[in-house]
Amino acid sequence: MEFNQLHKIQQNMASRLNQEHRMNQSLELLAIIQDIVPDKFGRIQKELVIIEAIQRGMQEQEVIVLLEDLIRTRSITDQGDYISL
Numbered sequence: 616m617e618f619n620q621l622h623k624i625q626q627n628m629a630s631r632l633n634q635e636h637r638m639n640q641s642l643e644l645l646a647i648i649q650d651i652v653p654d655k656f657g658r659i660q661k662e663l664v665i666i667e668a669i670q671r672g673m674q675e676q677e678v679i680v681l682l683e684d685l686i687r688t689r690s691i692t693d694q695g696d697y698i699s700l
Contacts, residue, residue, distance in 0.1 A: 624672070637681075637684075637698055640673070640677065641681050641684060641685060642679045643671075643673070643691075644664070644668060644673070644678065644682070645685065645690065645691075647664065647668050647671060648664055648668055648673065648691065648698070648700065650667075651663065651667050652700060656699060657699045657700035658694065658697045658698070659665065659680065659697060659698060659699075660696055660697055660700040661696060661697065661698055662696070664678070664682065664698065665678050665682075666678065683699065686698070
């Protein structure tokens with residue numbers, strides 16, 4: 616195989632691993648949200664989600680980006696300072 620082909624394969628594998636990691640982190644964050652939702656309407660303050668995720672080993676900036684992704688994909692709903700399932 617040529618070097619360029621090997622390089623392209625490595626780039627594709629790295630991209631897929633990154634996508635898989637991001638998906639796993641999104642699922643982990645959703646599980647955290649479900650664990651800590653306090654009211655019957657499925658609402659919780661964003662800041663509480665961020666704090667809990669940090670306590671469980673996630674990075675703050677990563678949590679913020681993941682929350683934005685989950686809102687964009689409508690997995691969760693943005694309600695100002697709150698999010699809901």
